[in-house]
Amino acid sequence: MIKIKLCNINDLRIGERRKFKLNDNEILLIRLKDGFYVMENRCPHAGCRLSYYGKIFEDGRIVCTCHGAIFSLKDGRALDGPTQKPLKLYRVKIVEDQVFLET
Ligand code: FES
Numbered sequence: 001m002i003k004i005k006l007c008n009i010n011d012l013r014i015g016e017r018r019k020f021k022l023n024d025n026e027i028l029l030i031r032l033k034d035g036f037y038v039m040e041n042r043c044p045h046a047g048c049r050l051s052y053y054g055k056i057f058e059d060g061r062i063v064c065t066c067h068g069a070i071f072s073l074k075d076g077r078a079l080d081g082p083t084q085k086p087l088k089l090y091r092v093k094i095v096e097d098q099v100f101l102e103t
Pocket residue numbers: 043044045046047048064065066067068069081082
């Protein structure tokens with residue numbers, strides 16, 4: 001398993017997001033009240049960037065405002081909208097005050 005440091009906990013306030021490069025992909029880190037979530041930055045429907053088009057709800061859903069797909073940030077499931085494809089999520093690990101991605 002590979003651990004990649006993304007940032008320190010206090011680099012993002014609750015509700016903030018930040019993009020990172022992971023190999024040839026872009027990933028998106030989001031901080032919510034209950035923790036950090038990392039996902040592919042492309043909506044699985046038609047590829048819109050969630051860093052721009054993603055609207056986050058405090059209950060752990062993200063809506064891609066391109067065409068209205070709604071995903072769970074807990075497990076990536078498509079909850080509503082034009083696709084059944086899940087959003088790819090990555091595992092996040094917090095070690096002391098640092099946020100890591102595990103692949
Ligand atoms: S690209 Fe996200 S809903 Fe269509």
